[in-house]
Amino acid sequence: MANYYPELFTPTYIGKVKIKNKLSMAPMGPVGYADANGALNQRIQDYYVERAKGGIGLIITGICNVDMETEKMAKAGLPSPTQTPLAFIHSAYQMNERIHAYGTKVFIQLTGGLGRSALPGFVSKYIAPSENENRFDPNILHREMTKEEIQTLIQKFVTAAVISKKSGFDGVEIHAVHEGYLLDQFAISFFNKRTDEYGGSLENRLRIATDIVKGIKKACGTDFPVSLRYSLKSCMKGLRQGGLPGEEYEEVGRDIDEGIEAAKILVDAGYDALNVDAGTYDSWYWNHPPMYFEEGTYREFGKILKENVNVPIILAGRMENPEMAVESLNNSCDIIGLGRQLLTDPDYPKKVRAGKLDEIRPCLGCHEGCLGRISNAPVSCAVNPACGREKIYGLTPALNKKHFLIIGGGIAGMEASRVLATRGHKVTLCERTNNLGGNLIPGGVPDFKRYDRALVKWYEKQLELLNITVKMNCHVKLSDIDTYNPDEIIVATGSTPIIPKFDGAKNIVSANDILVGKADAGKEVVIIGGGLVGCETGLWLAGKGSNVTVVEMANDILGGPHGLPHMNHYMLEDLLDYNNVNIQTNTMVVSANNSSVTVKNAEGTHNISADTIISAIGYKENNSLYEELLEKDIPVYNIGDSQKVHNIMYAIWNSYELAKEL
Structure with a gap:
């Protein structure tokens, strides 16, 4: 069999565990894939096995909760090794037997919970390192955890790791100093105001994470590898405010210098690998890059850590271009992490190795199938409807050919x-x-x-x-x-496209005509409609030098907070602001001519200069x-x-x- 990118397909190690290639499945939350006992249901087993069949070297599962009582999460929410240990072992062991048949290794990712990052209603016990506002609803306050609760949580991690080892997993990954989840909130001084041994100094704020790995190594043996999901930098300008790539801002979360120091402390405590990204729920688009990011999002962070710690670095961030992946192995990481690309196409590794790049189904970065519907349905994929239901929703030959x-x-x-x-x-x-x-x-x-x-x-x-x-x-x-x-x-x-008509205005065109070049946009542009088409067209034109105003009748653009997956919504809003696109909501266009648009809102009626009026009100x-x-x-x-x-x-x-x- 041809091997077009041999650098990606040579073996590597995490601790003493040999991995057949340098490609890893990044952890993505298996929300909705647990049975009533907290075990892995058949759909999630088939989902992971399908990725092993596709040639991936290492699978890191999505988060599995070590203690469903910590935050009183719904029992059918996430798999949990500790909820009903025997049921979990039975489900996971048979899954891992199947995964191992393909020569693939598998780590389970263990989480301690969400803290202030919990979607309202997802938990019934609102806790955090210190009293904090909920990320999504500031009216919800999360109380400070007691020391007894913290000690129980640490022990639950150890217990979960022991159960996971019995279940046939090759290692565990701790979902800790990452993305602004509960344990990351302990690590970040912006959220952690405690004055006991779990607050204050960096060592204290990392104490939960370091105690967890020490406890696991003691219980499972030093040869049982423990990886850490790790965000080097928080990319936060403030509460619920992310910093865009290339934007200058003062970091209020974990900056790079503290991130390096923290990584050294964590590796010294016993972590065998760092699975690296950046961001928190307050800068959520960093953790789940929409299409507005460039490829190789985290390469600079991986490079920094490779220069400062001596354990393998796993790195994701849209490196499905194999040439970029090979280049990154030389200076930014030791293992390439692939997330959504494996949702769209489980056979990505096989196709890359065979040089069939034009047969790889691409991820759009839309988040619609994987995260946009997570409150209502399990993880899937917008362009691959069979994702997460491989055996029950796959294609079968037609009996009657037509x-x-x-x-x-x-x-x-x-x-x-x-x-x-x-x-x-x-x-x-x-x-x-x-x-x-x-x-x-x-x-x-x-x-x-x-x-x-x-x-x-x-x-x-x-x-x-x-x-x-x-x-x-x-x-x-x-x-x-x-x-x-x-x-x-x-x-x-x-x-x-629907195009409204205004007497005296001949310069009204559709967004489609502007985009394909059938019409040219002038310097002063007014876009009627603040949905996705209008906002993306506005962002594109602003980047080309136009002064853009988007007029939207509703009180929010992009369909409001639930119109798009959160990370896409937040980033597009920030990009529009960063590129000086003028957004006027609760505003109606009442008339137009060849040089201006007259709008009406709570402040009255006023004119906006317009060389070009673009309709983006729908289809x-x-x-x-x-x-x-x-x-x-x-x-x-x-x-x-x-x-x-x-x-x-x-x-x-x-x-x-x-x-x-x-």
């Missing part, structure tokens, strides 16, 4: 084509224009939407590999249907062909934006659901 006519080559049409062809159906895909991708073509124009462009390229490659008949510049009308002789028809004709379904096709005696389905205007995730998920059952 010919499907797919009308529309956007994301929904391409996904339906891919799934149907994978199952053995014959597919003809007709696209009206000379490009596949639909609204992802304009949406993918800004540099920060490069992953959207990569997704279109991936679909094009899949259609080629599956030998799907693709007809471009093909405008299908009702009278044309019989010439294709289809057994069934799927309409995926997308949507069209309208193109469903007329579907309505016409209902008259024919052929089964017809409507998917994607032509059924209901939605986001990329639901275009893919709904198409997958339909096509896997036909």
Whole structure:
């Protein structure tokens, strides 16, 4: 078998545990994947085994709670080794047997809880190192933990590690000085105001983390490796305020100098590896980088730690480009961590080793499937609907092979084509224009939407590999249907931007036309609509030198706090502010002409200069062909934006659901 990137596929070690390559699955929380006993349910077992099958060298599970009583977390929330130890051992041992069959090692990540970072309602016992406001709701106060509670928590970590070793795990990772979770709050003086042995000096603030590793080594043996999830820098300007990459600000959390000192203390205490990132819940986009980050987010932090400690450094931060990964192994880390990329494509390691980079399904950085729905459903992936339900939601061959006519080559049409062809159906895909991708073509124009462009390229490659008949510049009308002789028809004709009309204004264009270059934006730009399209278009134009004002009728942009996953929402808001995009909420456009827009809000009516007025108020379904096709005696389905205007995730998920059952 070819090995295109041998540096990534040579063995390495954590402690005395040999790992077959230098690729690791980064820990991602298995919320909703526990059974009533706190054991790993079958879905999460299959999920991890699928990644082992794909060739990853080391799996680090998402957080498993060492004590469900610490914060009174819902029993079905996270797996917990200590809740019902025998049940946990039975589930984990059989999972680890399967993982080991592929030569993959597996560490369990153990967490002590959320502290002030708990989503309201996720816990019923609000605790913290000192009294602190809740990250999301300042009306919720977290009380200071007692010393007895702290001692119990430390012992629970040790007990959980012992149970994990019996369960066949090759090591444990402590979810401690990381992301502003409970134990990181102890480590950061901004949150820890205690005056006892768990507060004050850096050594005291790290005491829980150092006592945990010492206790585990004593109970499990010095050869049982213990990794530490570690954020070198907090990237905080203040409470609920993150600092953007490249922005100058005063760090109020853990700065790099203290981060280096803390790392030395933690390694001296016995940690065998550091799994490195940056950020806290107050700067959440650092821990979960949206598409607005550049690749290799944490490389500077890994390099700093490699120069200061002598244990392996595991580093994630969007290094799925194998050339960047190889370069990073030389100076920033010892093991490459892969998170969301393994959700989108479990076979990433195999494909990299074989040089099939154009067959790797890309992560969009959207967080919609993995974290955006975490309060309502377990972790999955926007572009891979089978993620987290591999055995129960995978594709099966069609028993009755048919010919499907797919009308529309956007994301929904391409996904339906891919799934149907994978199952053995014959597919003809007709696209009206000379490009596949639909609204992802304009949406993918800004540099920060490069992953959207990569997704279109991936679909094009899949259609080629599956030998799907693709007809471009093909405008299908009702009278044309019989010439294709289809057994069934799927309409995926997308949507069209809505453009308001104002007397005297001829300079109103859609965001789509601006993005694809059909219209030029002037110096003074007013965007009507503060949703994702309007805000991203505004950010892009501001970067190109325009003075941009976004006008939004609602009291918040981006659909409010729950309109987007939090990390994407926070970062886009901060980027708009940093790039001087003027946001006017609770504001209505009442009239416009070729040089200005008149708006009305609580302060009255005023004019805004506008060389160009851009409409980003939404899209309208193109469903007329579907309505016409209902008259024919052929089964017809409507998917994607032509059924209901939605986001990329639901275009893919709904198409997958339909096509896997036909």
